[in-house]
Amino acid sequence: MNAIETMDLTKKFGSLTVVDSVNIKVEQGGIFGLLGPNGAGKSTIISMLCTILKPTSGTALVNGYDIVKFPSQVRKSIGIVFQDPSVDDRLTGKENLEMHADLYGVPASEKRSQIDKVLELVELSDRGNDLVRNYSSGMRRRLEIARSLVHTPKVLFLDEPTIGLDPQSRDHIWSYIRELLKTEDITIILTTHYMEEADKLCKQVAIVDRGQIVALDTPESLKEKLGGETITVKSQNNPLYVEKIKEAGIAKSVVIAGDEVKVTVDSAHTILPSIVNIAALNHIFIESISLQEPQLDDVFLHYTGRALREGGGKELSGMGAIMRRQIR
Amino acid sequence: MSELRGIYTLWQREIKRYLRERTRLASSFFQPLLWLVIFGSGLGLSIRSSTGLNYQEYIFPGIIGQTLLFTSMFMGISLIWDRQFGFLKEILVAPISRISIFVGKMLGVSTDSMIQGMIVLMLGFLIGVKITLPIVIKVIPLMLLVTLGTACIGLTLACFMDSLESYGTIMTFVNMPMFFLSGALFPVNNLPSWLQWVVYVNPLTYGVDALRIVILDGAYVSSFPLYMDLTIIIAFDVFMILAGTYSFSLRK
CATH class of the missing domain: 3.30.70 (Alpha-Beta Plaits)
Incomplete structure (x- = not known):
């Protein structure tokens, strides 16, 4: 089974076609890069795969579930790190994670251990009880990555996860993600502006332009x-x-x-x-x-x-x- | 089941955020105090009461109604806040229905207002209103009924607005007429008839009337029978919950 398979996925806003019959197959495991200039349709594709937007026509399977027919199943099997911050800074790091676990129905017996595990992965265990408003931007990002993993998703969407971070924080984040790929059975969909990152990390890369996939292969080929x-x-x-x-x-x-x-x-x-x-x-x-x-x-x-x-x-x-x- | 857990966690979040905001808590404690002590005693000395109650006693339930209205309207802004600071996205992509999100938010805001209302209720001793256990037991569900409707007004408005500033403006437009024309500060029976109509369509009128019946416990000659107050409040709640969930589901 493919982690993601799109079938003529199309999105129009009025007369404007933002995503035009996109067909991609993403194998399980590893990182799949989605590259494209601003406004190329990357975010719209991701929004549709995350069931935030409904496709105008066509559909896609995410972790085997149809995004139009079973959005709730899709949502349970994916994790998302948005480009813009989306943590509640008036709560502590742990409270943010607990809320996420509740929203995604993580069994109560696993909740504690799961939260401790993801906090450890992003090296925030000692700061879990601090209010997020006291975190640096790199720490917030790490918390968001931890949060997206609380419910053990099969597919993880990372939309520009390192944008606006200093090189050191960027390196940290990539090392967590490598660690994650080693220990978990997970597929990562990545959009990034940093080409060297995509080159180094991605198993496969799709280049999106004007709503279409113009190239899809391994970075090497x-x-x-x-x-x-x-x-x-x-x-x-x-x-x-x-x-x-x-x-x-x-x-x-x-x-x-x-x-x-x-x-x-x-x-x-x-x-x-x-x-x-x-x-x-x-x-x-x-x-x-x-x-x-x-x-x-x-x-x-x-x-x-x-x-x-x-x-x-x-x-x-x-x-x-x-x-x-x-x-x- | 998982929907209930989602509602519970969203409810919990609203309350945590509310209780952590100490300055807001303190200021919302003083505002009713000013109305009650300064406005109440000042104006109370210069007007002769036709209700058989002293003026401070008379406005006390009205001030509780005001607190419920103002707090829940103010907390409606949290929806815009969440949208601007991105947190709403996290909730919207969770496997939980829009209805549950709205209900969680609504219950959270209502609970915040009720905490505020209870604080004001406890201030009753300052002006000599006896707050007994039976009154507290009756007043809690009544407060919930009043505030569910007002919380939905705030959240529904917030569904259609993108900026904190415009919400603030609209909020004043709703708050002030609703408060002044609810009978909170003066009896509405003697108003000119065109104004009386406005009072009768104001849902808070029935809330304030019911609060007065329950809190002043017999000393007050009510404008409407209690069952009528309750029926109208509940009808308004149902209508606003439907309107609110519908408005919320309209947003992308």
């Missing part, structure tokens, strides 16, 4: 399919540069991403000189140039024509800098 290597150039006249490279016909694809030009080629080492020559011939000044093997970022760019965080400012260039190998 997606990168392989894209093939070749990427040359990233920052020049003073990007549009002209793109045009000239296209004219030369030496690249597999050329796109502008933010203030950079990304050129995908079969072998960067032989083509790099020509790329530089084109700039020299057209009097385009190159500010920087670097080359890299394909990243999930590039896969994303290839399928959607957009960088995941377009105009994502400092963070993107900061992360890009880490990922990019300097030219040798």
Whole structure:
């Protein structure tokens, strides 16, 4: 049995089709990544799978239950960590978990042990009796993850679980999730903006754009399919540069991403000189140039024509800098 | 069964949150005291009573009615609060029906108001109203009946509003006329007839009348028979619970 199987899942708001006949099969176990630019329909897909929204047409099976016919069974078998905070900060951490256990009908005999177990997993055992308003944002997030696990869900939805957290908290959260995958029989559906996270963690990745699934595979084969290597150039006249490279016909694809030009080629080492020559011939000044093997970022760019965080400012260039190998 | 457990845990949450808010508890203790002691004794000295009761005794049940109304209307804001701070999502995705969520919330708000009402009831000794055990036993279910309806007014309004500010404005619009035209502060029999109609359609009128019958125990000549008060209050409760659950289920 698949953890999730959607059949022509569609959602329209008025005349606007937000999710367009999506068909995905997610095997049990591991992490399944749902990637896409803002407004691509990721959240709507998740909302439908969580039975918050009713599909306009089509349906899906979550843990074997139809989301339209048996929403209550679906709800009992899933855990959700929302993108926005959703804990009650006037209650203690433990009280939040107790409430969740009551709402999900966790047997009274298991309630205590289950709560202690999840608190331990996210390293909050010693803070369980403190009011949540005294927690840091990283601790709140960890509490939310703990809460989503109280009723031992079969499928866990994590909607941007690490957004807005410092790198250390992020690492913590990923280590809990790895631990979870080892000890529990659980499938995780993840949406994230952090491509390196998705690359490292996900067994499979679906790229969503304009309400459709444009690619679905393991991160490795997606990168392989894209093939070749990427040359990233920052020049003073990007549009002209793109045009000239296209004219030369030496690249597999050329796109502008933010203030950079990304050129995908079969072998960067032989083509790099020509790329530089084109700039020299057209009097385009190159500010920087670097080359890299394909990243999930590039896969994303290839399928959607957009960088995941377009105009994502400092963070993107900061992360890009880490990922990019300097030219040798 | 699991629905009942859900209602219970939502009810418990409302009360915990309420009791933890110490400043609110303190302020809601002083407000009725001001009405009773300052307003009651000040105005009581300058008007001649036609009811055979001293003025403070007369308004005392009215102030309890006011406390029930104001507290439950104020607590209705918690629904907007939950929506703004995201907690409502956690409840909405739980395997529990919308009706149970609304009922849990309603019972929680009603209980909060009743705690408040009981505090004011205990202040009766200050103005010489004797609060005996039989009165307390009769007043508790009556308070519940009154406050279920008013809690639903607040929660129903909150279903249609997204901001705390607009709720605050609307709340005043509902609170003040309901309070002033309920007979809480003055007998309604002598009002001009157009105003009397407003009094008769105000559900709190019957609540205040019933509270007066029970608390003043015979000393008060009621405007309506008790059975009529109760019938109207219960009918209003049923109507508001239906309206409230329906409004709540409309929201995405």
